[in-house]
Amino acid sequence: MLERFERNIPALTEKECALLREKRVAVIGCGGLGGYLVELMARIGVGHIRLVDGDFFALSNLNRQLLSTPAKLGVSKAEAAAERVKELDGDIRAEAFPIFLDESNAFEIVSGCDAVLDGLDNIASRRILAAACEKAGVPLVHGAIAGWTAQAAVSMPGDNLVSLLYPEGTLIKDKSALSFTPAFCAAVQSSLCARLLVGREVRPGRLYYFDLLDMELESVDMI
Numbered sequence: 001m002l003e004r005f006e007r008n009i010p011a012l013t014e015k016e017c018a019l020l021r022e023k024r025v026a027v028i029g030c031g032g033l034g035g036y037l038v039e040l041m042a043r044i045g046v047g048h049i050r051l052v053d054g055d056f057f058a059l060s061n062l063n064r065q066l067l068s069t070p071a072k073l074g075v076s077k078a079e080a081a082a083e084r085v086k087e088l089d090g091d092i093r094a095e096a097f098p099i100f101l102d103e104s105n106a107f108e109i110v111s112g113c114d115a116v117l118d119g120l121d122n123i124a125s126r127r128i129l130a131a132a133c134e135k136a137g138v139p140l141v142h143g144a145i146a147g148w149t150a151q152a153a154v155s156m157p158g159d160n161l162v163s164l165l166y167p168e169g170t171l172i173k174d175k176s177a178l179s180f181t182p183a184f185c186a187a188v189q190s191s192l193c194a195r196l197l198v199g200r201e202v203r204p205g206r207l208y209y210f211d212l213l214d215m216e217l218e219s220v221d222m223i
Helices: 003-008 014-021 032-044 077-088 106-110 123-136 161-165 180-198
Strands: 024-028 048-052 093-097 115-118 140-146 149-155 206-211 216-221
Touching: 014 180, 024 032, 024 106, 032 048, 032 077, 032 115, 032 140, 032 180, 048 077, 077 093, 106 123, 115 123, 115 180, 123 140, 123 161, 140 161, 140 180, 149 161, 149 180, 180 206
Parallel strands: 024 048, 024 115, 048 093, 115 140
Antiparallel strands: 140 149, 149 206, 206 216
């Protein structure tokens, strides 16, 4: 047992820690949500992480994006994420994909992964990601934020959860993002992903919704 992970015990077993080291995940979007997802997946000990984002850090990212600093303005988010992973744990295989997810590359990106983490900020890309995960047979751990609110869920191939969450014509009206909301959402997503990766029970199709202003927490079975 590596000393690095001794504080995971007994919340995780030694066998589960070793299993995480064998897993491959993809983080799609390395900004607000994605930056925290990268940090948490690396620190829990996932052995192989694909990091996908075609964007570069801008001033407007500094209020909430963990990987952004004034010194990194103009730097690729995917490449900064890979650098952060290697700073945390040089034994993790970190693959940077400094490209935007689209219909031409989504299937190749998610293929071979044990789970995919949604750090996206728009519905169109989420639909593309969900379709690719469906085709590749890969579980998708959805997450989304708006202002004070966050939601997370596990979508398994065949359940069409993203289509249920975002019916045709759905628009995102609130594009605000506070510093703590993506951190909170990423923590929930990461806990769901870790349980999924080590074979613990998860509830696919159950949406967890959090209102951090009124401190109201709900869960709804969508399928």
